[in-house]
Amino acid sequence: MPKKRILPYVLLGLINNKGSLSGYQISQEFKHEVGDFWHASHSQIYPELARMKEDGWLIDHDEDKSTFYNVTEMGHQVLRDWMQEPLTDNEEIFSLKLYFIKEQSDPLLEDLLKQELKIKQTKLEYLQGRLKEVFSDKKTIQENFGHYLILTRAIERESNHIQWIEDKL
Amino acid sequence: MPKKRILPYVLLGLINNKGSLSGYQISQEFKHEVGDFWHASHSQIYPELARMKEDGWLIDHDEDKSTFYNVTEMGHQVLRDWMQEPLTDNEEIFSLKLYFIKEQSDPLLEDLLKQELKIKQTKLEYLQGRLKEVFSDKKTIQENFGHYLILTRAIERESNHIQWIEDKL
DNA sequence: CGAATCATGTAATGCGTTACATGATTAG
DNA sequence: CTAATCATGTAACGCATTACATGATTCG
Missing domain, CATH: 1.10.287 (Helix Hairpins)
Structure with missing residues (x-):
């Protein structure tokens, strides 16, 4: 079986947190906040977003010369499922999942x-x-x-x- | 500039520590001792050893149906140089380099x-x-x-x- | 007006994993 | 005798990085 990819879930989590993000904004995020725990270059991000849209995890709309993405209901489900997948011996994933938790009460x-x-x-x-x-x-x-x-x-x-x-x- | 490869130096360090190792033995090493800090599969190891031999870092001799490798003088120099390269923010390399230090007096x-x-x-x-x-x-x-x-x-x-x-x- | 940043894309390259393959030897 | 381990190799595939590329806008 191929190794589980993490990038799509990171993108899902980021867009979910902010509500709506463009590819460019995401690549900026990686230069700040999230950058301490994960990184991806724009040449990964753009094609990945396109794939996720095709898979129905995201919907896009153009605005201000940028393409913004939002998480669909299906995307939310996928993200929830990933968040609930059992952890493995991988601190990066632990950090990421923590990062995506907003409320102490969660x-x-x-x-x-x-x-x-x-x-x-x-x-x-x-x-x-x-x-x-x-x-x-x-x-x-x-x-x-x-x-x-x-x-x-x-x-x-x-x-x-x-x-x-x-x-x- | 392409990203610095680590595998060749790991192999160099391992062979140097043990004096002489075969590709198979190296892949076994990764399942035990070193395995806590680094890993490589046999499909990486064998071609890498061949390349390093061509570069003059290693010499090989056949024995007992295995091909054993030893570090050449040139290889020793390359390893020393690598060990002395300044560290970066990469704990794995710090661990590896420490692992290759034998004596407390070094x-x-x-x-x-x-x-x-x-x-x-x-x-x-x-x-x-x-x-x-x-x-x-x-x-x-x-x-x-x-x-x-x-x-x-x-x-x-x-x-x-x-x-x-x-x-x- | 030229440099930097915004914004998005594709192509080339390299590395690592998995899978495919093969033959010899050893242990149960 | 057959399954596991020894021992080495190559091929296919996926992902990430770097480089190449382009056009718009903004700032000094």
Whole structure:
């Protein structure tokens, strides 16, 4: 099976948030706000928008020399479905989905945090297992110091993330 | 200019660490140790090794029905140069380079940590700036709660990373 | 009036993934 | 003896980046 594409959902989410956006505005968004979490160039955006329109996820209207897109009912459904798809070990998607949540009261918020918590806990356990497995003695640590460092760093990173999520829940 | 490729340097680093590796062994490495930080499939590895051999970075010899590769003097130079290239805002490359450092006494270790520290400090400042800029009032926070969350998360993440580096230095 | 920005598009290129393929050896 | 693993390769496909291209408008 081909790898799941993310761009269309990002576009859907962005247009949904703002109500209506042109291709140019979207490419500007990527230079600011969203740019911290995701990026796409205009040569990806324009054809993608055209495809999404053909698929019935968007409708367009011309205005002010720009083509603006709005999310259709079908598009809303597609976006909702994507938002509710289970998370995988991919922090970018977690960030994006969070980004698309507007209200603190949105029940999806807690759901996302809980999902991410579980994923990160599993990862933490895995990394801790690796540490024990690979670096059982001091000699191995000394002879693979960089590897040791980066593995312990990864563990601390996940711990920090878990703490943060637990804090928010 | 085309985007800098990383795979050849990863292969160089791996072969250098182990002394001698076959394509198959490398693809196995990606399923274990290195797999936590980088991945490549065999259909990338084999042609890449062939190219690197042609470029004079590697020499091969057949043994036990496998083709083993060793790093040439030229390859060592290329690897050293790459290891010393300034870091960019790319944690994967930082991890990889650390992974390739064997001895705690390697002067490159401190250099890498210091470089990464600077990059992360810059990023932290940038993110803190964004926070102030975008979320100046409570209303904005309430109306873009997910964005607020993920931005504060990113800030904490960078802070944690900086603390870790300072701890190691 | 010339440079920058707005606004949209297509083409070329490269990299990575998946799939297709094949032969040898080993383990159950 | 047959399934899994060893071991290497190529082909097809998709996606992203860069470059090429064009016309309108705005700002200095």
